[in-house]
Amino acid sequence: MFDKILIANRGEIALRILRACKELGIATVAVHSTADADAMHVRLADESVCVGPPPSKDSYLNVPALLAACEITGADAVHPGYGFLSENARFAEILADHNLHFIGPKADHIRLMGDKIEAKKTAKKLGIPVVxxxxxxxxxxxxxxxxxxxxxxxxxxxxxxxxxxxxxxxxxxxxxxxxxxxxxxxxxxxxxxxxxxxxxxYLQKPRHIEIQVLGDGRGGAIHLGERDCSLQRRHQKVWEEGPSPAIDAASRARIGSTVAKAMQQMKYLGVGTVEFLYEDGEFYFIEMNTRIQVEHPVTEMITGLDLVLEQIRIAAGGDLPLTQDEVTITGHSIECRVNAENPVTFRPSPGKILQYHPPGGLGVRIDSAVYQGYVIPPYYDSLVGKLIVHGKTRAECLMRLRRALDEMVVEGIETTLPLFRALVREPAIIDGDYHIHWLEQYLAGQQPG
CATH class of the missing domain: 3.30.1490.20 (ATP-grasp fold, A domain)
Known part of the structure; x- marks a missing residue:
């Protein structure tokens, strides 16, 4: 196992990684820009290093500064989270050149799947259906x-x-x-x-379905069911849920088995997500993300697995936590990405959070790094936090989500909470009858078709 992990990210994912490290007994190093000096993960980490000024290119994307932070603190591994350097094959190679472990897939797989054309060709060769x-x-x-x-x-x-x-x-x-x-x-x-x-x-009314995978890098790989990410704005996911209300057990088993076999052939290492468009009972590969996903908590809630913890364990040479036959999907989970944005115009709304009250209760989870008095900087993404709920059924999950959304308080900035409070009451959403164009039609004042 690793002795000390440097977390090369910020915000909620940095805090999420830090928590997994603590549960594994691994020391942590937080890096931060000058704008993030008061960030929650910086306060909670064992050590912290400032890696530059606010612009990402001068801090979180500053590879020499990250290497220097590893050298100064004695970190032996780097977790990139999502975004920033998480799918940068050259970064993974540079770390290896400095005898540092990259907690993620092999550089060759990152490079291969980062090229959408080559990824599609590879998927075809591996028996995955493509558009x-x-x-x-x-x-x-x-x-x-x-x-x-x-x-x-x-x-x-x-x-x-x-x-x-x-x-x-x-x-x-x-x-x-x-x-x-x-x-x-x-x-x-x-x-x-x-x-x-x-x-x-161009498919007319497809769903966006993604399959979560986990591989040991030695030919072992399993899938952990699907997430439905069809509610999108400008190709950005807004609401994710699992299992998909559009997929039956037979279809899930069919596409999951296909993807798991492909990952076994690739000898894929760590977590990854294979994304599809789904229409008229057919799946069409669009891309693979070779990193932890923003929406990974949905899968955690319905499988009971800590994906970040397993990602770290497997990167250190560990085995898969269970076999495919042992994977069980229990209940239903939905995640809402609450952003610091105007809920109508989606204009960013950075600033100081004056009041903050996260919801609680059975089956309610908040993945967020904000706190009362925290200032959301204008330099990065606008994510305030992810509200994730779980219920025994989708109907129970929706009712729990409605209650949690009504309970959540974020004041001092504008957020997208009003949008989610409206969506959770929409008949089409309640029925699970939506597609990847539905939300943009809804926001445009059109009747989604």
Whole structure:
């Protein structure tokens, strides 16, 4: 087991990692920018090191500063959390060059799955169903048009090195394609330094379903069921739940088994999530995230497994905690990402939290690093915290979520709590009858179709 872990992140995920380390008896090092000097994980860690000024590139993405912090404190492993350097294969290699353990997958797998085109090719080879589309990058010429016609409009233009909805455009007709290709390529170049784009069939009303996996790096791998992340705004997840109200037990077993076998063939190490679009009973691979997910608590609530703790144990050479036959899904869980944003315009609302009261009671969990008097800085993401609830059934879970949302108090800044209080009372949400376009239609004042 590791002796001391440096947590190369901030906010709620840094605190989440710190808690897992404490339960394993591992010493912790918190790194922080000058803007995060009063952060909760900094206060609770055994040691802390300031790694730079507020901009991420000068602090949380500052690899030399992180290496220096490891050297100063004697840390022997680094947990990257999510975001920042969590899917940076070169960072993982640099740590290895300095005899430091990267708590995450092998660098080759991070690099492979970070390229959306290569990830899709790999998925195909491993027997995972994929969305119909181009075999590689396309250019705004006749070849792209021919491919689009063969797929059938509408088509989705996507950045090969993308994520978070950037470098992603829909072409509904032949006339739209040239502009969509150019715009997506320009966005991809600006955001990722890579203008490569590819084409996929644009599905009309799919669900976004992701399968949580856990691998030991030696050919052992299991899946832990699915999460439904279909409620999205600008391709960003807002509400996640598991199990999906749209998936039956047979479909779950089928896609879960397919994904687990693929991870076994890859000899995948640690936690990961394989993401699909699901429509008319069929799954279509879109990408794999080689890190812990923001919404991992949903899976923890329905399986009883501490995914961050297991991630650390397996990175240290441990075995899988259980076999596939021993995995059980119990009850239902929903997570709401409460952000410091205006609930109508979604304009960021950084500032000081004057009053803070998290909800409690049976089956209610808050993953948050804020406290009364904490100042949410304007430099990073706007996440206040994640409200996660669990119930014996989805109906019970929804009622518990409604109660918890009404109980939660965050004053001094604007938050998205009013949006969730409205959503939990929407008939379509109560019925589980929604898709990836539903929320944007709802927010636009349209009747979601």
């Amino acid at each position: 119909p589309g181009s075999d590689g990058a396309v250019a705004p010429d006749q070849d792209a048009m021919a491919i689009a016609k063969s797929i059938g409009f509408p088509v989705l233009v996507k950045a090969a090195a993308g994520g978070g909805g950037r470098g992603m455009k829909v072409a509904h007709t032949e006339a739209d394609l040239a502009l969509a290709l150019t715009t997506a390529a320009n966005e991809a170049k600006a955001a990722f330094g890579d203008a490569s784009v590819y084409l996929e069939k």
